[in-house]
Amino acid sequence: MPRKWTGFTAATVAVIVFASPGGAEAGNAKLKQIGTISNPAGPIDGFDISFVDQKTQRYYLADRSNKSVDVFDAKTDKFIGSTPGFVGVTMKNGKPDNDTSGPDGVVVVGNQVWAGDGDSTIKVIDLKANPPKIIDTINTGGKKRSDELAIDSKDGIVLAFNNADEPTFGVFISTKPDHKILGKVEVPSATDGVEQSVFIEKTGLFYSSVPEWEKDNNKGGVAVFDPKTMKMLRLINIPGCQPTGLMQGPGTNMLVGCAAGQDGTKLQPATVVWDWKTEKVVNVVKEVGGMDEVWYDSGANKYYTASRGQPGGPVLGVIDAKTNKWVVNVPSAPGAHSVAADSKSKHAFVPLTANAACQKSCIGVYGEK
Numbered sequence: 001m002p003r004k005w006t007g008f009t010a011a012t013v014a015v016i017v018f019a020s021p022g023g024a025e026a027g028n029a030k031l032k033q034i035g036t037i038s039n040p041a042g043p044i045d046g047f048d049i050s051f052v053d054q055k056t057q058r059y060y061l062a063d064r065s066n067k068s069v070d071v072f073d074a075k076t077d078k079f080i081g082s083t084p085g086f087v088g089v090t091m092k093n094g095k096p097d098n099d100t101s102g103p104d105g106v107v108v109v110g111n112q113v114w115a116g117d118g119d120s121t122i123k124v125i126d127l128k129a130n131p132p133k134i135i136d137t138i139n140t141g142g143k144k145r146s147d148e149l150a151i152d153s154k155d156g157i158v159l160a161f162n163n164a165d166e167p168t169f170g171v172f173i174s175t176k177p178d179h180k181i182l183g184k185v186e187v188p189s190a191t192d193g194v195e196q197s198v199f200i201e202k203t204g205l206f207y208s209s210v211p212e213w214e215k216d217n218n219k220g221g222v223a224v225f226d227p228k229t230m231k232m233l234r235l236i237n238i239p240g241c242q243p244t245g246l247m248q249g250p251g252t253n254m255l256v257g258c259a260a261g262q263d264g265t266k267l268q269p270a271t272v273v274w275d276w277k278t279e280k281v282v283n284v285v286k287e288v289g290g291m292d293e294v295w296y297d298s299g300a301n302k303y304y305t306a307s308r309g310q311p312g313g314p315v316l317g318v319i320d321a322k323t324n325k326w327v328v329n330v331p332s333a334p335g336a337h338s339v340a341a342d343s344k345s346k347h348a349f350v351p352l353t354a355n356a357a358c359q360k361s362c363i364g365v366y367g368e369k
Contacts, residue, residue: 163193261289262309
């Protein structure tokens with residue numbers, strides 16, 4: 001998530017209740033919060049990115065509050081367990097320091113979970129172990145957190161960015177047992193870091209959200225990286241967005257999550273559907289913005305946005321991936337910036353800080369029934 005977000009303290013979230021629906025009646029009224037999952041390890045006030053492995057129907061969450069990666073069953077909506085060993089929430093001047101806290105980004109790599117941590121490392125969790133455990137720690141060579149990751153499963157390469165270091169840099173890491181760092185790419189003009197990356201097999205390239213370029217958030221866009229040369233090829237500007245999340249959708253479409261609309265951006269709310277083949281904007285959805293992570297649910301054929309910065313209050317935004325049009329904004333909770341969905345159960349999962357629906361925080365489960 002972008003480095004400039006300050007987040008909420010436990011004291012703050014305790015007094016904020018759900019936001020207004022923000023037009024829920026205008027869209028698909030069936031989609032709503034249908035359940036919650038508690039975490040026996042403790043409250044989840046601090047967290048980052050989440051990921052659903054569609055093959056196993058397992059939902060993984062970067063849980064900073066409990067210094068762990070938590071796993072949930074996306075089929076039964078139940079907690080399974082946690083793998084500890086992460087930095088957790090670090091403090092600076094009495095406030096959580098996003099730049100050095102962890103875990104951060106998470107991705108499934110075969111029978112492993114790779115998770116970025118706040119100490120410029122990536123922890124590798126062996127899912128075949130009982131219980132799963134950290135089997136390797138990869139130092140990316142920076143001073144601050146290793147954030148979000150993406151995998152080129154064809155060539156066995158993970159791209160991970162240290163978005164809080166100056167200059168921002170990414171490392172290409174082999175998924176072979178030696179986990180060798182194959183190369184490094186610096187992106188000095190990405191003055192607010194590089195966010196989520198996606199690998200497109202048909203092009204053999206990584207695509208990454210860049211919130212701002214040369215300190216101008218209206219010049220942010222999608223950067224393209226070649227894992228073979230380990231160099232940045234180009235930046236495609238997407239004005240009025242300040243890109244954050246990124247997710248491959250149906251066909252050649254991608255959803256580009258935008259911070260636009262969030263306090264301080266000076267941009268109107270927006271979410272962008274973008275074509276990776278033509279490298280052009282397909283549609284700008286103006287009904288929802290201020291998001292971090294975004295997700296595509298192929299079962300429901302919908303995009304989801306974790307829009308904590310939506311004007312009027314935090315929501316789970318829903319966009320029809322067939323028409324590329326807005327469907328509904330469903331209330332979430334303060335600071336809710338993470339979302340992932342299971343295409344089989346068609347359930348979306350959003351970590352929620354303490355609110356009226358769950359007094360000690362929980363995972364909100366969203367669906368149509």
